[in-house]
Amino acid sequence: MKIIELTAENVKRLKAVAIRPDGNLVEISGRNGQGKSSVLDAIWWALAGSSHIQAVPIRKGETEARIRLDLGELKVIRTFKKREDETFTTSIVVESQEGARFPSPQRMLDSLLGELSFDPLAFSRMDGRQQLEALKRFVPGVDFAAIEKANKADFDRRTDVNRQAKALRAQAAGIGVPAGAPAERIDETALVEEMERAGEHNADLERRKARLEQAGRDIAIIRTDANRERTLAQDLREKAEAAEARAKSQDEAADDLQRKLDQAPALPEVIDTSAVRRQIDEARKKNRAVDLREQRAAVEARAREAEETSSGLTKAIEDRTAAKREAIAKAALPVSGIAFGEDEILLNGVPFEQASSAEQLRTSVAIAIAANPKLRVIRVQDGSLLDDEAMAILAEMADAADCQVWVEVVQSGRSTAVVIEDGQVRGAVAVSAQAAE
Structure with missing residues (x-):
């Protein structure tokens, strides 16, 4: 028409x-x-x-x-x-x-x-991106804007994920694990309990020793009191019987305490805690090394996860790009030899702007004619x-x-x-x- x-x-x-x-x-x-x-x-x-x-x-x-x-x-x-x-x-x-x-x-x-508004001369003067947009209408079923939006979103996310993975790798590399660090954690609880038992034993021993020493001092005091009472008995005949009785009572108390002292078992030897303390220090040192190893392994696992996410995003971008290329390859473009580049259209494999003026004109007119299939x-x-x-x-x-x-x-x-x-x-x-x- x-x-x-x-x-x-x-x-x-x-x-x-x-x-x-x-x-x-x-x-x-x-x-x-x-x-x-x-x-x-x-x-x-x-x-x-x-x-x-x-x-x-x-x-x-x-x-x-x-x-x-x-x-x-x-x-x-x-x-x-x-x-x-x-x-x-x-x-x-x-x-x-x-x-x-x-x-x-x-x-x-x-x-x-x-x-009808498509002007072939205006098309030939467009920059590469504008020409590319104009030519996209000949590829039905492909939402170029949606593909570019999705690719940009995945590209930006992949950039963030790669940055995160790189930071995690650097963090993991910065965690120094001592050579020969044990693979398993040492149980410090038993050693600490052993240390506590030894400390309680030694404290009880000190308390018993102090009581024995106090008993000795008490005996001496009692003996002195008895002698003083005897002296008083001599000087105070009137109070002799009472004083003698008291002296006898004191002697009996002293004898009883002496018997207990004589019968008391010998004190045990003091436990040496230095060896246990050294074991605890060594266990804590090794456990710190295990902590560092586990920390580095956790960071490395996060880094691997980020790298896998990045790989998935890359594949999504590549799949969409491949689907777009396949659709373009199947499209009935209006001019033989014309193709899509990254940011421009190509004519016989070279950028459109490098074609001769005659080639550019013929291509632009052919596109305009193809764009108006009903109203010619x-x-x-x-x-x-x-x-x-x-x-x-x-x-x-x-x-x-x-x-x-x-x-x-x-x-x-x-x-x-x-x-x-x-x-x-x-x-x-x-x-x-x-x-x-």
């Missing part, structure tokens, strides 16, 4: 034009500011949704504008009306060849419209940048693909070129265009 006729009134700089294309290469020529761009914009505005229309679509001084496209099978009419606040309203009507109107005109056009129309702004050879390539490809290419140029040597002057079609072409209407 192509444009059979375009009419536009009061659209941007246009007053009133009626253009019936002659051939697949449609050149819109004229000086700057005369309305060439308005013709190409009118095509786009007639078909695209209102969100694509510029802020001031109505010619200065007018209150209404109208675009009519005859596509053969369909006729599209878009109208504009200016409000008092200088904004505008727009409406669209789409009719079939028989005159029936579609109830949802824009939805119908959206199903028909491809990438593409627009080319800045066509004045194309030399004769490039224009010939454009005409050749338009005919070969049976695709209508509307080109905006300042001057043209073609008799079929449409010249726009002060918002109208000028010259002999204008006469034939109006007559054809």
Whole structure:
């Protein structure tokens, strides 16, 4: 489906034009500011949704504008009306060849419209990333944005995990385990209990020894008291009997205590705790070495876990990338020899920007044609940048693909070129265009 006729009134700089294309290469020529761009914009505005229309679509001084496209099978009419606040309203009507109107005109056009806004020259001037984004639409079923988002998330996480693994490895390496450290921990409890028993035994021994020494001192005191009492008995006859009795009682107590002292068993030898203490110190030293070994093993285990996580993330990234490459390889790309690079597109194995101007033009036009499979129309702004050879390539490809290419140029040597002057079609072409209407 192509444009059979375009009419536009009061659209941007246009007053009133009626253009019936002659051939697949449609050149819109004229000086700057005369309305060439308005013709190409009118095509786009007639078909695209209102969100694509510029802020001031109505010619200065007018209150209404109208675009009519005859596509053969369909006729599209878009109208504009200016409000008092200088904004505008727009409406669209789409009719079939028989005159029936579609109830949802824009939805119908959206199903028909491809990438009419795709400008081959603009594509050739894009940077590598922008060209890559434009070409991705030819790979159905692949959500490039989702893949890139997932890969970036896994890459960032892998970076953190690798940093953590490296830190853990350094931490493990910094834990010095003494040579010959035992594999098993030594039980200090038995040694400590043995130490405690020895200490209690020695303390009890000291207490008993002190009691024995005190008993000896008590005997001496008692003996002294008895002698003093005897002396008192001699001096105090009156109290002799009482004193003698007391002396006898004291002697008996002393004799009883003496007997107990004589019968007391010999004290045992003092236990030497230095050997046990040395064993405890040695056990603690070895257990500290075991602690260091276990600590290092735990850190190394965490490092291995982090490294395994990193490997899993790497595999996820590689799997997604491989799936994307497989989908790209199976995709029907519009140009033979074109391929996806990392941040750019490739043509015959080399970056697109390194291809010749002719190769770049042919590739860009082929992509634009492939992007519009139903409505066989593409627009080319800045066509004045194309030399004769490039224009010939454009005409050749338009005919070969049976695709209508509307080109905006300042001057043209073609008799079929449409010249726009002060918002109208000028010259002999204008006469034939109006007559054809």
